[in-house]
């Protein structure tokens with residue numbers, strides 16, 4: 146009784162199907178947020194506070210939404226962000242996302258806690274397809290150094306260090322399903338087979354170093370030439386610090402609402418950050434990405450208008466993969482491309498460089 150793929154008309158449709166067809170444990174792990182899931186819901190609804198100020202009589206016969214992120218050309222200003230445990234949703238795991246990303250020239254961020262091994266995901270890459278590495282920093286720095294240098298050697302183009310997870314958030318949906326699924330275990334290639342009694346997420350994350358701090362950044366810069374991006378920055382003070390630390394970018398993100406409940410949405414933090422960077426003339430010192438709750442091309446366009454270089458998308462691709470496999474992920478990407486083309490045309494922007502703050506009214510985001 147699964148609807149045919151052609152009946153998924155937008156990214157939210159995949160979520161509705163996935164909820165019906167996914168195994169309880171997988172659905173719980175993918176869909177859960179921290180505590181009362183206020184941040185998780187806010188992530189998407191915060192985009193509803195931004196409205197467009199379109200320009201008319203602009204020649205939009207041809208619309209081009211290709212762009213460059215961290216020195217790599219890409220067809221679209223969105224990327225597949227890192228999400229752990231791909232095999233919970235699909236027997237082949239993350240390589241399904243790799244293959245779909247290749248079809249649409251979309252960048253993929255490989256998670257430390259992928260179900261497939263890192264090398265399997267890199268081997269699934271074709272041509273000049275771009276991949277980045279998401280890093281959870283191990284208490285044993287020798288392990289981390291090996292992971293980073295191996296990724297660089299295997300052609301990953303950037304290193305995203307997750308900084309919003311010194312401890313994994315409490316995702317109660319995920320913790321509860323242990324009762325309906327006792328004895329099962331999940332496997333992450335980066336770790337051991339684990340006991341699910343704390344939920345999948347917490348069980349696989351005990352190696353993460355909670356003492357990681359700004360003092361460690363020079364060490365990362367000494368072990369790799371890859372651009373370093375801090376994933377999970379949540380206020381302008383830390384963005385300024387990131388510039389001073391000499392990193393190449395930040396992702397304004399709250400981990401899809403899975404960490405600190407009542408963390409603000411990425412789009413709201415972006416509205417706080419960009420005016421300060423512009424005031425200092427620092428807006429070109431680093432690339433700003435956001436993720437969390439991006440479900441429509443209008444969300445992507447809003448983020449780009451406000452100054453983001455690109456946006457990450459997590460759950461929608463997991464849901465598409467879980468329900469329909471590679472074909473599903475490809476359709477989700479295709480739908481976003483169609484939405485991008487139409488909506489850029491409707492707001493009067495022919496290229497991503499035409500997107501600027503004057504095309505949006507974002508006053509409501511900052512308590513206006």
Ligand code: FNR
Nearest residue numbers: 175226227228229307400401436437438458459460
């Ligand atoms: C994540 N996210 C994540 N982030 C990270 O840095 N390392 C990780 O291992 C994971 N794992 C993970 C698993 C699952 C199931 C989800 C849903 C998310 C966070 C992810 O990179 C991103 O910040 C959010 O997914 C973005 O929000 P949306 O698009 O899912 O709303």
